[in-house]
Amino acid sequence: MNQERQIAVIDLKAFYSFVECLDRGLDPFKTSLVVADISRSPNTIVLSVSPYLKAKGVPSRCRVKELPKSYKYIYATPRMARYIEMSSKVVSIILSLVAYEDIHVYSIDEAFIDMTSYLPYYKKTPVEFVEMLIQKIQDETGLTATGGIGDNFFLAKVALDNFAKHEKNGIAVLRQNEIKERMWPITPLTKIWGIGPRLEVRLNRLGIYTLGDLATSDKEFVVSKFGIMGEQMYNHANGIDEADVHEVYIPKEHSLNIGQVLPRDYNATETKTIIREMIDDLSFRMREEGKLTNVVSLFIGYSVEGGFARQMSLLTSTDNAEELFKACLEIYNKHMDESRFVRRVGIGFGKLENDDYRQLNLFEDGTKQIKIQDMQKAIDKLHKKYGKNSILRASALMDGSTAIERHNQIGGHRK
Numbered sequence: 001m002n003q004e005r006q007i008a009v010i011d012l013k014a015f016y017s018f019v020e021c022l023d024r025g026l027d028p029f030k031t032s033l034v035v036a037d038i039s040r041s042p043n044t045i046v047l048s049v050s051p052y053l054k055a056k057g058v059p060s061r062c063r064v065k066e067l068p069k070s071y072k073y074i075y076a077t078p079r080m081a082r083y084i085e086m087s088s089k090v091v092s093i094i095l096s097l098v099a100y101e102d103i104h105v106y107s108i109d110e111a112f113i114d115m116t117s118y119l120p121y122y123k124k125t126p127v128e129f130v131e132m133l134i135q136k137i138q139d140e141t142g143l144t145a146t147g148g149i150g151d152n153f154f155l156a157k158v159a160l161d162n163f164a165k166h167e168k169n170g171i172a173v174l175r176q177n178e179i180k181e182r183m184w185p186i187t188p189l190t191k192i193w194g195i196g197p198r199l200e201v202r203l204n205r206l207g208i209y210t211l212g213d214l215a216t217s218d219k220e221f222v223v224s225k226f227g228i229m230g231e232q233m234y235n236h237a238n239g240i241d242e243a244d245v246h247e248v249y250i251p252k253e254h255s256l257n258i259g260q261v262l263p264r265d266y267n268a269t270e271t272k273t274i275i276r277e278m279i280d281d282l283s284f285r286m287r288e289e290g291k292l293t294n295v296v297s298l299f300i301g302y303s304v305e306g307g308f309a310r311q312m313s314l315l316t317s318t319d320n321a322e323e324l325f326k327a328c329l330e331i332y333n334k335h336m337d338e339s340r341f342v343r344r345v346g347i348g349f350g351k352l353e354n355d356d357y358r359q360l361n362l363f364e365d366g367t368k369q370i371k372i373q374d375m376q377k378a379i380d381k382l383h384k385k386y387g388k389n390s391i392l393r394a395s396a397l398m399d400g401s402t403a404i405e406r407h408n409q410i411g412g413h414r415k
Contacts, residue, residue, distance in 0.1 A: 006115040006126045006149070007245070010133065011164075012090065014060070014108035016048035019086050020076035022142045028052065032073045036064050036394030040131035047078055048154050051144075051247040065243045083108060086141060097122075104245045112153055114245045132173050141286060142375040154241035158183055169204040179239040184212030192235070202226075209235040236268045254291075258282045259346035271345065275332060278347050282327055283321040286349055287376065292317035293349035296327045300336065308335045309346075317353055321376070324349070 012018070014028065016035040021028040028050045028062065035048040037306040049060045058068060063316060067073065087108045088112035094103055095116070096113060106113040115129050130147040137145050147170065148160025155174045163172035163182075174182060186192060187210050189200040206225065208214050215237035216224070237240065258278050266274065275298070286293060297311035310331045328347065 001265065005151060006119060007152055007158045008113045008115050008133075009106070009125065009148045009153075009160050009162055010094070010113065010130070010137075011146050012087075012109040012137075013146055013170075014048055014054060015053045015075070015143070016078065016083055017050040018048075018143055019083055020079075021050055023082070024074075024076075026074075028144075031056075031074065031093075032071045033076055033080055034064075034067065035076045037074050037077045038064055038371050039077070039307075049115055053131075054183075066289045086143070088288070089141055090137055090143065090145075094133065094139055097133060097136070101246055111152055112156065112245055115172050127169075127171055127173065131169060134170070144170075147172075149173040151176050151239070152241035153243045153245075154236045155179070155183075155239060161193060162186055162191055176239045180212070183239070184215060184237075185210055192236075194233070234381075235310075254287055254352050255283055255348055255350040256289075256291075256352065257295075257346065257348040258285075259299070259344065262345065263345050265341035265343060267341060271300070271336075271342045272329065272332065274345050275328050276410065278345065279325045279328060280321050281377075282349060283319055283324060286352070287319050287355075289352075290355045291349075291352040292319050293324070293352050293353050294318070295350035296324055296331070297346075297350060298328050298347040299344070299346035300332070300342055301346075302337075303341040303343040306340070307342075307344070310335055311348075311350070317351075317356065317378070 017033050018028045020035055021031050021033055024033075026033065029052050031050050031052055034046055034053070036044050036046045038044060042063065043066045046060065046062050046064060046067065049058050053071065054060055055347060056071075057073070059066075091103070091105060091111065098113055098115070102114040102337040106112055114352055115126060115132075118124075119126065119129055122132070124132060126149045130149060134145045146156070146160065146164045148156040148164055149171065150156035150159050150173070155176070159172040159174035163174065166172070189195045189199055189203055189209065189211070192211060195203070202225075203209075203214070206217075208217060214233060217234070219231070219234050222234045224230070226233065253307055258281060260274075260278070262274065276321075294314045294317040295311055296314065297309065299307065299309040301307040312327050312331055312407065314323070314327060
């Protein structure tokens with residue numbers, strides 16, 4: 001993307017907690033509200049804190065037990081369906097000003113916009129255009145937004161994350177010719193989009209503590225240490241980002257994954273029930289997409305340190321939940337330490353292919369295989385029409401089952 005582009009990124013301030021305050025008729029800037037499901041445990045992750053608490057230094061990402069004890073909190077249980085509804089309204093507002101092709105929705109509370117062709121139409125400067133959009137969002141939803149503006153995605157995001165909060169209007173601009181003075185000194189590196197704590201440690205070990213250090217390093221050396229990611233980091237540090245909002249990314253290899261953190265420690269037998277339920281749900285998703293898989297992966301995280309992640313290739317591609325469960329169970333029985341308790345489970349289906357045709361297993365009765373396929377299709381239809389809890393395995397009534405609760409959630413949280 002060339003430097004003549006005008007890219008903006010819009011972020012909804014403390015989105016989840018802001019929505020909860022508005023729905024309760026409370027002022028988000030004067031209310032001690034925390035979005036977290038405290039019915040789970042003190043270890044529950046806080047999803048959002050109100051702007052009032054954030055201004056007081058209360059972290060927006062911590063565990064409930066880690067919240068400062070000096071405040072009387074209002075706890076709001078996450079309502080993902082409500083947040084999606086509000087996010088959709090914001091996207092609709094953006095679409096009232098720009099075309100779909102010029103928006104990239106990055107997350108539920110963030111979106112990139114290519115403003116380039118709209119500035120002459122609206123007779124606005126980049127800042128004036130973003131101000132107009134933010135005001136429209138506030139007028140129509142009550143939500144407060146901030147913005148970053150740059151010559152490309154990366155500069156706009158750095159402007160948002162590092163400078164917007166210091167501007168009166170909540171909008172910051174970062175241009176290519178300003179990176180040495182404004183962007184290069186930023187520290188720690190975790191303040192930069194795409195650099196997490198682990199990556200920062202690796203960079204620090206190489207004597208790289210700022211983007212300036214990275215930008216002035218030998219490119220070949222950085223690439224030799226980090227591969228393609230190293231080249232991208234080096235380019236970003238020099239203000240270069242070739243990403244284009246108009247390009248639709250199509251992954252070369254598609255996979256499906258599902259995971260959950262269990263509400264308590266599960267023994268080896270109970271965990272098998274959880275694996276079966278998750279296989280059922282992921283198989284349903286796969287059949288909805290008209291896919292088959294021939295690679296199954298299983299991740300198990302113990303409650304106290306350790307775990308394992310393994311995968312297995314199947315002889316033939318399938319969407320049969322029973323066959324996939326058998327494969328997962330084989331991995332589980334081989335690697336599970338039955339003296340340990342489990343707290344996290346993840347399952348993945350890889351090397352997906354279209355269900356244009358399928359090869360029946362020559363070692364099993366063909367008529368039986370077709371009957372199983374027909375039964376799965378009938379159950380899928382009922383699930384689509386009446387919900388996933390309309391037909392359940394009997395195991396869903398057991399104390400250790402999480403199926404019914406999960407089916408009433410979006411993204412691991414209540415609807």
